[in-house]
Amino acid sequence: MVASLYGVDAEQPILCVVAESAPGQLEPITLELLSKGREMAGQAGWELACLLLGHENRDLADEAFAYGAQQVWLADHPLLEHFTIEAYAAAAFQAITRFKPGVTLFGATPNGRDLAGRLAVRLRTGLNADCSDLELNRNSGVLVCQVSGFGGGVLALIEAPHHRPQMATIRPGVFSRGSPDYSRSGQLLPVEIEIREENLRTHVLRRVSGESVDLTSAPVLVAGGRGMEGDFEVLRRLAEHLGGEVGATRPPVDEGHIERERQIGQTGVVCSPDLALCCGISGAFHFVVGIEKAGTVIAVNSDPQAPIFEFSDYCIVGDVHLILPALLARLEKVPNA
Amino acid sequence: MPELHTVVCMKVVPKPEEVRVNPQTRLLDRANARSEMNPPDMNALEIALQLKDRYGGRVSVISMGPPYFEPVLRVALAMGADKLYLLSDRRFAGADTLATTYTLAQGIHKMGGADLILCGEESSDGATGQVPPGLAEWLDLAQLTLATQLDLDLDSRLVFGRRAVTGGYEELQVPLPCVVSVRTASNEPRFMDYRIKERAMQEDPITVWTADDLGADEAMIGLQGSPTVVSGLVQAPSQERKRIYLEGSNEEIVKQLLNLLREVL
């Protein structure tokens, strides 16, 4: 049996969240994991730690304490200013092997998954990806992860009883963020990190955000059809509020209301958003194949016979020109909806 | 200049919608499920073949799995890959990503290494996405994950890739040899070349290696080499659309909608 670099007998009763940050702030996923981590650690009688990797990032420790961390392991190094897999893996490895947490959690983000994936092998331990739930058993100290597979058709419970740390990645939005308490504080432990520039093999030449349309990775799709009668402005604003993208069926594209890159369906884009809001769309086959894999489908159409309702989880027989503006008005009132 | 050798890691998976969990035994029942090539691996193979079109060289496909993988994997040869390596041994069974990446790494060592190792972003069954970084770690190579585009500078031994990140992308430069994972659906895989298909499916020899052929440490493969253990398995609730109609006045509907949105997002 393969053995992890440190085992159950050497582990500390610490649950560590490996933080992701942007300049001056912790990413929402980190706040969510800290909140959940605090709950789990509390129930098991463990402590919650937050590993901060960055440069001149000491201020972030306050945020981590506020969200429940009892320890912050601070790795502050110029080579950690931007994410590179080599620097972050080296630093995280050094911190984890020093403090030997029983559990480490990562965001299932592009960087988080890369980091966790590489570390798990370096540590010779088990890693569970995209967990939909977690439970830390207070008696055994075993982390049970709920994971879905086969496109969501199967739910599995997975654990790594003999290997440490027990590692898991979690998608943003799975757990909710608790309320911060800025009066909280904790132990700030600086971590000396050894990284050399010549060991960094990845060079980031350029970072680009928000440039081209990528409907395939949008978590929310607000799609409009003929029933919108060209009013895509309300859909654009809805999409903005919901953190998603606007898509369309072929007729509005033909009529020039929206770009062809946003056409969804057989001859357009096939995507799998968590939420697809279909407005004024009848639901012909060649459109539906574009959103079949969506998590939840909500459809609004004035025609009760519209085929789209067969493919929807929630059906609204109504006038898009009344319902959508009303919805938008409510969303605009509530900040951070 | 030695020719470019690209290795593509591929997996044969069951069609996800056909996999069942046996309610009595609580075991996965994939006996009746049709098999297919893991779709993101097809995207990885397409990139490898495009690189071969541009820069020449050869493409090897490697896979860890039982013999029934073979007819599906031969599709890769029909698409234009040059060689197929199947790592097949009962002792490889039950492997999680730690054991799988270890085994694949041994296979790549035995091949004599490669300039570029491509993987699909994740597989449609486990969907962990852990194989590419894990493999890179075993091989002590640089990595470039979630690549949508790749360019090579063979003289400088560099890969230039576009990596998809939340809300945008990064342009990275990484030295060869390295491991690259290819973003799902980032290209359209070419169809098989029917001038070579018959030969690819029936005649071309393939290389099958066992654990002994690889000189693999038995403690590191299969169930032995897997820290993670499945302690429970259930069929997820039906994927059928709910078809719930929201009733009431427009204001009431908007209220229900808001609650729904809060729940889902």
Add this chain to the structure above:
Amino acid sequence: MDQLEEVVIADERWERLLELTGNAAATCYQCGTCTAVCPWGLVRQEPLSVRLLVRKAQLGIPDQDGQLWLCTHCAQCEAHCPRGVNVGQVIDGLRQLIWEQNQAPFGLPTMLWSLYWNNNPWSQPPSQRSLWAEGLGLPRFDPEQHEILLYAGCTASYDRRAQKIARAVVKILQAAGVTVGYLAEEEPCCGEPARSVGHTPFFHELAERAANTFERNGVAHLVTISPHCYDVFRNHYPRRDPNFHPLHYTQYLANLVEEGRLQFSGQVDQRITYQDPCYLGRYNNEYQAARHTLGAMPGAELVEMEPSAEESLCCGGGGGRMWLETEAGQRFGDLRVQQANQCGAKILATACPFCLACLEDSVKASRMTEIRVMDIAELALQAL
């Protein structure tokens, strides 16, 4: 005026094209009639130069500018060619060369992969192929018990709109007392989508497999929903059982009407015009079956579009175009529904799932309220 460009005639490529086209381009003397009658000239400034495509085949020049993929296989050109050139075969040969060069248009490789992995061109799960028949009491085909095999085909199996045709046909057959079964999940794709995009070797592989399945199941009399499936079964399948006798469902219904097994007692009372499917009409010379069936429906007044029958305008769905995007303003269907409207029809009757999809789309896009598209089977069900 065509621009002059330097062209290199390569022996190898010339020979390959000769092989792939079966030398179909040989007898063409470049009169240009094909270009003149091609429907693309009706919807675009620049007609599709079919003449040039045939010339390229004669000279062994691959088509690089994508015009090749506009062809909907409507065979209007073949019908008028004074030399009887099999233009379709020339187009398919040129397309097959493009496949060999790995330069097919985006979307078509995905469609072929879907045929390979899913046994249908729509990327739908193979395990869900028979769901359309739920609740109809349609049994698995047994040659000892059933007069005919109903072959639904991929589009009628998966496209919600087209499923209604298949269900209507089943109900009509049951009402007429016909013993019918189907192959359910084991129904093989006929392979026509592969043929329609010029991938002839893959088509032959699919056809072999399907022919084996039919043989294994003792299928002799087979009734299809789509004229595309009917055409390949009738004309391009390996000859096995001499008793293998495919029919399109409109032909079978017309027979039932003739034999008195199918009687229409309901009133239809509509002005109806019929869209001749290219694959039934020009390809198989079948213009009467649907008309006879319509004629037997009480109150149905049959009017003809201008043009109709042998000169019928293609809906635009053949030749693989159901998997390619056609620009707005260039759709044959838009023109066809105008023609339907002009002849005073209230119902545009179709006998092909592609015609149904394309023409319904055009009616909606043109915002026509006076005319409705219905399939012959749906009308027949109403008239029962």
